[in-house]
Amino acid sequence: MEKDTLTIYPQGDLDLVSAKKVKEQVYSLLCARNGLKMLVMNLGEVRFIDSSGLGMLIGCYKIMHGRQGKMIICDANDNVYRILELSGMKKLMSVMRMEPQRTVRGEGNGKR
Amino acid sequence: MAKDNRVALKVKSIGENVSLVRMVASGFLYPYDLTLDALDEIKIALSEAVSNCMIHGYGDREDEEVTVTMEVEERQLTIQVEDHGIGIADIAQAMEPAYSTREEHMGLGFVFMQTFMDHIEVFSTPGEGTTVIMQKLLPATEQQIDEVG
Numbered sequence: 001m002e003k004d005t006l007t008i009y010p011q012g013d014l015d016l017v018s019a020k021k022v023k024e025q026v027y028s029l030l031c032a033r034n035g036l037k038m039l040v041m042n043l044g045e046v047r048f049i050d051s052s053g054l055g056m057l058i059g060c061y062k063i064m065h066g067r068q069g070k071m072i073i074c075d076a077n078d079n080v081y082r083i084l085e086l087s088g089m090k091k092l093m094s095v096m097r098m099e100p101q102r103t104v105r106g107e108g109n110g111k112r
Numbered sequence: 113m114a115k116d117n118r119v120a121l122k123v124k125s126i127g128e129n130v131s132l133v134r135m136v137a138s139g140f141l142y143p144y145d146l147t148l149d150a151l152d153e154i155k156i157a158l159s160e161a162v163s164n165c166m167i168h169g170y171g172d173r174e175d176e177e178v179t180v181t182m183e184v185e186e187r188q189l190t191i192q193v194e195d196h197g198i199g200i201a202d203i204a205q206a207m208e209p210a211y212s213t214r215e216e217h218m219g220l221g222f223v224f225m226q227t228f229m230d231h232i233e234v235f236s237t238p239g240e241g242t243t244v245i246m247q248k249l250l251p252a253t254e255q256q257i258d259e260v261g
Contacts, residue, residue: 051160
C-alpha cells in the first residue's frame with residue numbers, strides 16, 4: 001500500500017515559477033512510477049497559492065484521474081484552504097485538513 | 113495613522129519577479145496594519161495581474177517590462193499593472209470565469225482579481241498592451257476604530 005502512494009511536500013509560495021518547478025518534478029516522478037495510484041499533496045509548508053499553483057494541482061489531478069488513481073490535498077493553512085474552496089477544487093478532489101495516516105516525513109524533496 | 117504613499121516599479125518580465133512584486137507589496141502595505149487575510153487577498157490579485165502580463169501579454173518572452181504602481185490615498189489602495197504586450201481583443205470574454213487561452217490555465221486570474229478587490233478596470237489595445245487598475249478600500253484598523261469611537 002505504501003508503495004502505491006506518493007506524498008509531495010511543496011514549500012513556500014506556489015506561484016508562476018515555483019508551480020512550474022513542482023509540476024515538472026511531480027510529472028517526472030509520476031512518469032517513473034506508472035503503477036502509482038495515490039498522490040497526496042501536502043500543502044502544510046505552502047504560505048501562498050495563486051491560480052498558477054492551482055493550475056499545477058489540476059494538472060496533477062488530471063494525470064491521476066487518467067490512470068484511475070486518486071489525489072488528495074491536505075494540511076493547507078487557512079488562507080490556502082480558502083483559495084482551494086473558492087476555486088472549486090474541493091468539488092474536484094479530496095481536500096482534507098490533516099494528512100491521512102500521518103507518518104514520519106521523508107528527507108530532501110519531501111518524496112517518500 | 114499611516115501616511116499616504118506611492119511606489120512605482122518597473123520589472124523585467126521574468127516569472128521570478130512575480131514574487132518580488134508581492135514582496136514589495138507586503139512592505140508597502142505593512143504600515144496600514146492589515147490583517148493577514150486582507151494582505152493575502154491583495155497579494156493574490158496582484159500576483160494574478162502580473163502573471164497575466166508575463167504569460168499572456170508577453171507570451172513568456174522574458175526581455176519585456178511590466179510596470180506596477182501602488183498608491184494609498186486615505187486608505188484607498190489603487191494598484192496599476194501595465195504591459196506593452198499582445199493586448200486583449202475581447203476584454204469581457206477574457207474576464208469570464210474559466211475562460212483561458214491556454215489549456216493548463218484555469219481562467220481564474222480575473223476571477224480572483226474581481227473577488228479580492230473592490231473594483232477592477234481593464235484597458236487594452238491589441239498589439240499595444242494592457243493596463244489593469246484595481247482598487248480596494250483598506251479596512252480600518254482597531255486602533256483607528258477606537259480613535260473614532
